[in-house]
Amino acid sequence: MTTPTIELKPSASPLSDAEREAILASPGFGRHFTDHMVTIKWTEGRGWHEGQLVPYAPISLDPATNVLHYAQEIFEGLKAYRRPDGSVATFRPDQNALRFQRSARRLAMPELPVETFVEACDALVRQDKAWVPAHGGEESLYLRPFMIATEVGLGVKPANEYLFLVIASPAGAYFPGGVKPVSIWVSEDRVRAVPGGMGDAKTGGNYAASLLAQAEAAAKGCDQVCYLDAVEHKWVEELGGMNLYFVYGDKIVTPTLTGSILEGVTRDSLLTVARDLGYEAEEGRVSLDQWRRDAENGTLTEVFACGTAAVITPVGTVKLDGTQWQHSGGEPGEVTLRLRRALLDIQRGTADDKHGWMHQL
Numbered sequence: 001m002t003t004p005t006i007e008l009k010p011s012a013s014p015l016s017d018a019e020r021e022a023i024l025a026s027p028g029f030g031r032h033f034t035d036h037m038v039t040i041k042w043t044e045g046r047g048w049h050e051g052q053l054v055p056y057a058p059i060s061l062d063p064a065t066n067v068l069h070y071a072q073e074i075f076e077g078l079k080a081y082r083r084p085d086g087s088v089a090t091f092r093p094d095q096n097a098l099r100f101q102r103s104a105r106r107l108a109m110p111e112l113p114v115e116t117f118v119e120a121c122d123a124l125v126r127q128d129k130a131w132v133p134a135h136g137g138e139e140s141l142y143l144r145p146f147m148i149a150t151e152v153g154l155g156v157k158p159a160n161e162y163l164f165l166v167i168a169s170p171a172g173a174y175f176p177g178g179v180k181p182v183s184i185w186v187s188e189d190r191v192r193a194v195p196g197g198m199g200d201a202k203t204g205g206n207y208a209a210s211l212l213a214q215a216e217a218a219a220k221g222c223d224q225v226c227y228l229d230a231v232e233h234k235w236v237e238e239l240g241g242m243n244l245y246f247v248y249g250d251k252i253v254t255p256t257l258t259g260s261i262l263e264g265v266t267r268d269s270l271l272t273v274a275r276d277l278g279y280e281a282e283e284g285r286v287s288l289d290q291w292r293r294d295a296e297n298g299t300l301t302e303v304f305a306c307g308t309a310a311v312i313t314p315v316g317t318v319k320l321d322g323t324q325w326q327h328s329g330g331e332p333g334e335v336t337l338r339l340r341r342a343l344l345d346i347q348r349g350t351a352d353d354k355h356g357w358m359h360q361l
């Protein structure tokens with residue numbers, strides 16, 4: 001694997017400082033983009049080309065470009081945080097780089113070297129540092145690395161050309177209510193991923209597959225859809241775009257990775273953060289019946305969702321056709337909030353980074 005360098009071709013921001021500051025005061029999620037992007041091409045025979053940091057702009061694609069027809073695409077999500085001294089750091093970018101390689105393998109795409117992935121993110125954040133929101137609030141800079149098949153043609157086969165890009169977007173809370181508990185509708189029929197499928201790869205197809213059930217959840221007044229396994233329709237897997245945790249007093253449990261669940265970096269980090277705080281933390285299979293029973297008998301004390309975008313978001317109401325229940329009286333639970341605070345303190349640089357997770361720029 002060759003390691004491409006990144007050539008800088010920046011230009012002045014099209015926005016004034018005042019316009020950028022107005023966006024940073026209330027960025028929402030995924031609505032505004034910074035001034036630059038990184039692009040790196042891959043072609044068969046040559047491999048990875050030199051990367052380029054260029055002004056953020058539309059990309060032009062032939063209508064017969066492979067990705068538009070057969071969805072050979074993968075992506076990542078990670079965040080850059082402003083620290084108390086004004087410097088900036090990203091959270092575990094190597095883990096996103098490694099997952100990007102696993103996703104690439106699953107979709108028969110070339111693997112980008114870990115150091116190139118990290119350097120591409122660093123180059124963009126360094127250039128657009130003014131877009132990293134101020135320290136102290138919920139906001140951060142969300143980075144979206146992704147790769148698409150760019151060969152032109154309608155043959156169904158792995159493409160012979162790809163484009164890797166990194167774009168960045170200032171981000172506030174993913175759910176408009178912030179840490180207010182979200183409501184969940186459990187889809188008992190539609191599934192997100194099947195054994196042997198692509199559920200553990202971060203590819204757009206999994207998110208496309210989740211949209212109809214997500215729309216059904218919204219029609220039932222819920223914020224997110226929750227998927228069960230595709231074989232027995234019994235075991236809890238994940239939400240449309242985030243992992244789940246169940247809190248049993250001093251013990252937290254997240255569904256075991258079965259191959260159809262995305263291996264979230266936040267999910268993984270919380271197993272460690274929870275143990276550091278003295279909780280028991282484990283992976284295990286949780287059935288829908290057990291979820292309902294333990295919520296009713298009070299042993300299941302809290303439930304929360306987690307992901308890069310969602311951070312840690314409490315789950316309030318859970319709905320199924322014909323029944324519903326609520327966690328923590330519809331308020332954020334104590335363990336959920338403690339874990340959230342502990343993780344954010346590491347990410348924002350106000351707590352000891354004892355696992356060496358922060359990548360300082």
Ligand code: COI
Pocket residue numbers: 076077078240241242307308309310
């Ligand atoms: C992330 O958390 O980074 C994701 O990719 C999930 C998506 C719902 C924004």
